[in-house]
Amino acid sequence: MSNELSAKGERVLLQQARERFVAAFGSAPTAAACAPGRVNLIGEHIDYCEGFVLPVALPFVTVVVGALNNTGECNVISILGSGEELKASFLAPTASSPLKPGTPAWANYVKGVVANFPGGVSGFDAVIVTDVPIGSGLSSSASIEVAIFTLLEGLTGKTVGLVEKAKLCQKAEHEFPGMPCGIMDQYIVTMGKKDHALLIDCRSLESQHIPMELGDLAVLVTNTNVKHQLTGSEYPTRRAQCQEAADRLGLPSLRGATIADLEKLKQQNCSEDVLKRAKHVIEEIYRTEEVGRVMKEKNFQRVGELFYQSHDSLSQLMEVSCPELDQVVDILRGAPGVYGARMTGGGFGGCVVALVEKNEVENLKKRVLSSYKGTPTFFVSQPSEGAKLLKL
Ligand code: GAF
Numbered sequence: 088m089s090n091e092l093s094a095k096g097e098r099v100l101l102q103q104a105r106e107r108f109v110a111a112f113g114s115a116p117t118a119a120a121c122a123p124g125r126v127n128l129i130g131e132h133i134d135y136c137e138g139f140v141l142p143v144a145l146p147f148v149t150v151v152v153g154a155l156n157n158t159g160e161c162n163v164i165s166i167l168g169s170g171e172e173l174k175a176s177f178l179a180p181t182a183s184s185p186l187k188p189g190t191p192a193w194a195n196y197v198k199g200v201v202a203n204f205p206g207g208v209s210g211f212d213a214v215i216v217t218d219v220p221i222g223s224g225l226s227s228s229a230s231i232e233v234a235i236f237t238l239l240e241g242l243t244g245k246t247v248g249l250v251e252k253a254k255l256c257q258k259a260e261h262e263f264p265g266m267p268c269g270i271m272d273q274y275i276v277t278m279g280k281k282d283h284a285l286l287i288d289c290r291s292l293e294s295q296h297i298p299m300e301l302g303d304l305a306v307l308v309t310n311t312n313v314k315h316q317l318t319g320s321e322y323p324t325r326r327a328q329c330q331e332a333a334d335r336l337g338l339p340s341l342r343g344a345t346i347a348d349l350e351k352l353k354q355q356n357c358s359e360d361v362l363k364r365a366k367h368v369i370e371e372i373y374r375t376e377e378v379g380r381v382m383k384e385k386n387f388q389r390v391g392e393l394f395y396q397s398h399d400s401l402s403q404l405m406e407v408s409c410p411e412l413d414q415v416v417d418i419l420r421g422a423p424g425v426y427g428a429r430m431t432g433g434g435f436g437g438c439v440v441a442l443v444e445k446n447e448v449e450n451l452k453k454r455v456l457s458s459y460k461g462t463p464t465f466f467v468s469q470p471s472e473g474a475k476l477l478k479l
Contacts, residue, residue, distance in 0.1 A: 144279020
């Protein structure tokens with residue numbers, strides 16, 4: 088098996104989806120949409136504290152094709168990267184019979200969007216094909232949600248503004264899969280731009296595209312290919328601990344807090360865990376704003392230092408890393424051609440993102456392959472477009 092992860096490209100996925108649609112539903116689809124995965128450069132576990140985040144959209148995408156069917160039923164086939172197929176059918180929501188989360192669990196990502204689509208939607212048939220690695224912290228969930236939303240826009244002719252679209256997809260994820268995520272993933276998946284990262288202010292919901300003019304450098308992503316089975320409460324717990332710190336300070340979120348506020352929290356005898364989470368959030372917000380700035384100045388040495396600081400903070404203060412992520416970062420730390428490395432995404436497995444010299448990429452892969460205890464895969468991240476309708 089190759090350890091290089093490469094995107095299939097939206098035309099290849101579109102062809103696959105269209106052929107499967109015709110075979111399954113007996114006619115051609117009338118609309119098609121795609122939405123990317125994402126990798127976050129820095130600003131981790133702070134979107135839900137109204138901080139800054141700096142993600143990029145990936146060339147890995149979810150493609151969805153579909154057609155309205157006038158039956159009041161929604162029939163969805165999902166083809167995974169492995170070729171495995173999942174199927175789900177559910178009734179389109181009505182005023183008297185709203186949609187509810189249920190089984191199969193994967194269909195909740197679709198149902199949540201259908202339930203939140205403005206003006207509602209009658210029955211439709213759809214085929215989903217994705218090459219976004221699932222469960223790797225690359226936002227396969229937001230990719231499916233935003234692709235479905237965009238398809239429904241294409242099918243119904245009803246559209247909303249891009250920020251509103253991201254917010255509705257985030258609401259879908261809160262209400263159906265039940266994951267209390269921040270806004271980062273749905274926002275970048277909706278608004279990514281080729282060759283740019285996106286600095287998102289998660290309080291004002293304004294953003295600016297930052298050119299990724301890296302010269303001789305590249306963003307190397309290493310997938311540890313581990314996902315630890317946790318209770319599922321870790322993310323909501325972190326979120327609640329951050330909110331507890333903000334409440335104790337009388338603030339709406341930790342966005343407004345400063346390092347001096349940590350002393351106030353100590354005086355209130357708040358738990359060690361809450362203190363650690365607050366310290367991470369306050370410092371990560373500073374780090375992310377700084378990366379936004381120094382990236383424009385092409386001060387990549389400093390970007391790299393901030394990557395390492397971010398990782399150490401996520402590992403020791405936020406406690407969302409794991410031995411495999413720490414190991415990959417340690418292998419890269421100090422290796423020739425590496426400016427900085429950190430875990431990316433929600434944590435407890437998934438990927439490490441590193442800023443490295445282009446001509447060292449192959450050596451670095453070999454270095455990780457020879458020392459990392461698991462089976463890693465790699466790709467060099469090319470900042471890509473956000474969600475869009477595709478021509479059939
Ligand atoms: C997950 C969430 F969905 C995001 O909102 C964000 O909090 C991220 O974890 C951590 O930065 O991807």
